[in-house]
Amino acid sequence: MHERLSFHIKRDSLIHRLNPLTKLALVLALVVVAFTAPWYWTPHILLLLAIIPLSMLGRVFPEFFKTATRLILPAATFLFLMQAFFQPIGEDVIFKFYFLDITQESLMFAFRNAMRVFVMVSTFTLFLLTTHPSELMSDLTRRGLPGQFAYVIISTLQILPQMQAKAQTIIAAQRSRGLDTESTFLKRAGSVLPLVGPLVFGSLVEVEERAIAIEARGFTSKHAKTSLHEIPDLASDKFIRWVLLALVILSIAANLWLS
Amino acid sequence: MAFVNLQNVTYQYPLTKTPALQNINLQINEGEFVAIVGPNGAGKSTLCYALAGFVPHFFKGEISGTIEVADKESSKSTLDEWVLNVGLAFQNPFNQISGAKYTVFEEIAFGLENIGVPREEMKSRVEDAMALTGIRDLADRSPYSLSGGQQQRVALTSILVMQPRLLVLDEPTSQMDPIGTREVFGTIRKMAEDGMTVVLVEHKMEWIAQFADRVVALKDGSVLLEGKPNEVLTSTLLAENGFGISRYTSTAREGKKQGLWKKENLPVTLDEAVEGFKHNA
Numbered sequence: 292m293h294e295r296l297s298f299h300i301k302r303d304s305l306i307h308r309l310n311p312l313t314k315l316a317l318v319l320a321l322v323v324v325a326f327t328a329p330w331y332w333t334p335h336i337l338l339l340l341a342i343i344p345l346s347m348l349g350r351v352f353p354e355f356f357k358t359a360t361r362l363i364l365p366a367a368t369f370l371f372l373m374q375a376f377f378q379p380i381g382e383d384v385i386f387k388f389y390f391l392d393i394t395q396e397s398l399m400f401a402f403r404n405a406m407r408v409f410v411m412v413s414t415f416t417l418f419l420l421t422t423h424p425s426e427l428m429s430d431l432t433r434r435g436l437p438g439q440f441a442y443v444i445i446s447t448l449q450i451l452p453q454m455q456a457k458a459q460t461i462i463a464a465q466r467s468r469g470l471d472t473e474s475t476f477l478k479r480a481g482s483v484l485p486l487v488g489p490l491v492f493g494s495l496v497e498v499e500e501r502a503i504a505i506e507a508r509g510f511t512s513k514h515a516k517t518s519l520h521e522i523p524d525l526a527s528d529k530f531i532r533w534v535l536l537a538l539v540i541l542s543i544a545a546n547l548w549l550s
Numbered sequence: 551m552a553f554v555n556l557q558n559v560t561y562q563y564p565l566t567k568t569p570a571l572q573n574i575n576l577q578i579n580e581g582e583f584v585a586i587v588g589p590n591g592a593g594k595s596t597l598c599y600a601l602a603g604f605v606p607h608f609f610k611g612e613i614s615g616t617i618e619v620a621d622k623e624s625s626k627s628t629l630d631e632w633v634l635n636v637g638l639a640f641q642n643p644f645n646q647i648s649g650a651k652y653t654v655f656e657e658i659a660f661g662l663e664n665i666g667v668p669r670e671e672m673k674s675r676v677e678d679a680m681a682l683t684g685i686r687d688l689a690d691r692s693p694y695s696l697s698g699g700q701q702q703r704v705a706l707t708s709i710l711v712m713q714p715r716l717l718v719l720d721e722p723t724s725q726m727d728p729i730g731t732r733e734v735f736g737t738i739r740k741m742a743e744d745g746m747t748v749v750l751v752e753h754k755m756e757w758i759a760q761f762a763d764r765v766v767a768l769k770d771g772s773v774l775l776e777g778k779p780n781e782v783l784t785s786t787l788l789a790e791n792g793f794g795i796s797r798y799t800s801t802a803r804e805g806k807k808q809g810l811w812k813k814e815n816l817p818v819t820l821d822e823a824v825e826g827f828k829h830n831a
Contacts, residue, residue, distance in 0.1 A: 446649035507633050508661030509633055520656075
């Protein structure tokens with residue numbers, strides 16, 4: 292059973308030590324630049340010269356590579372094929388398959404878009420690998436994000452695996468009483484119903500109890516909250532964020548200027 | 551005046567036809583350890599919720615009478631102020647884990663973060679509370695990876711760390727083994743001796759007889775009996791009204807009919823029973 296739903300890998304590196312907001316800014320900046328910069332090769336260069344080196348700097352390259360390829364490659368490939376075939380641009384047909392044709396332009400177009408998606412998901416993966424979710428949330432709460440919002444995010448991440456485990460328990464219990472979960476598709480679909488009731492209603496009851504439990508621990512207290520962990524936000528963090536902001540502005544400006 | 555003071559409290563949950571609490575009068579002094587017993591549906595948990603402010607603030611419904619703790623009246627207070635004085639831990643430990651924290655240490659600190667305790671003080675209070683309940687070795691574990699009994703200890707510690715003046719516990723040891731139960735009861739007893747007022751719902755009569763100062767027996771939302779543990783727990787009224795009875799009490803009661811138990815009072819614990827039967831021989 293999974294203990295929690297999180298990609299985070301506990302290691303000590305320059306990237307791990309960055310303030311969570313700085314890392315979030317990095318993700319957003321890379322994505323915005325990949326999508327807005329007017330030069331064709333920007334996303335490819337970002338991936339090769341920024342994201343992959345950053346994952347090495349964060350000492351998570353093997354995990355990054357594994358997660359990124361598993362997560363994105365199928366989706367990016369699909370996107371690439373769809374766009375290559377169905378994008379009605381260009382004259383120079385390279386390949387024809389019945390009524391579908393690939394032109395050089397559509398191929399280039401599809402390649403860049405697939406790359407943009409690759410940049411988006413892989414930076415986000417890098418972020419998740421090097422940032423502990425509770426660190427991110429306590430940092431954002433300190434900066435004014437409502438505590439309730441942070442709570443919803445974190446508790447969902449934690450409770451989903453618990454619900455999964457509970458669903459398994461309910462299925463096992465139902466099967467031990469003769470529920471058919473292994474024959475034809477229709478029968479199996481029917482056997483989902485007896486699972487839904489206990490799981491959903493059980494969870495509703497739990498929500499009430501959990502609300503009482505956190506309320507008893509001052510969750511809605513009007514005092515300013517404090518945080519157990521100190522999350523450093525150094526001058527270098529602030530500097531990096533300004534640089535990133537400048538890059539984003541430059542990229543958007545270049546896009547408007549050159550188009 | 552008593553530290554906890556309930557005057558004619560009658561309460562009905564929304565959408566129900568009969569009151570869950572009927573005309574409850576209860577006074578508890580500071581530092582007193584009061585146990586509440588009763589069959590299922592007697593209103594034990596509702597009474598806990600009433601003391602902890604969740605009735606009526608959280609559950610709504612109709613309430614009459616007054617509930618006072620530390621000279622403050624529940625109906626004139628808000629829930630977030632009320633929980634600073636009154637801590638509540640209840641039976642199901644799984645649902646008491648906040649879900650917002652990844653380690654037991656952070657989990658216990660959750661309440662202190664919410665009420666704005668400074669970081670250094672927070673750390674030392676969490677350390678102390680964990681030492682008190684004997685869960686120091688769990689500090690870095692995920693709260694979800696623990697056993698039911700361990701989770702109950704974490705839930706109890708999470709409330710103790712907030713240093714409430716009134717501690718309300720609704721079957722806090724239901725998933726613990728006998729050794730764990732004894733340890734936790736010992737801890738609670740010590741907290742009471744140090745001045746914390748404790749209200750505890752419990753089915754294990756032998757433990758109540760050993761640790762509580764007073765017992766309140768609830769039946770259908772009203773107080774049926776109230777007094778010293780040994781008087782209340784051995785009363786025939788309890789047996790007639792479907793309360794759980796200590797097996798030692800039942801044995802001695804049967805023994806009395808057969809002429810094998812000659813003492814006036816019936817026992818609740820094993821030691822008392824042994825003592826009494828020896829007395830005969």
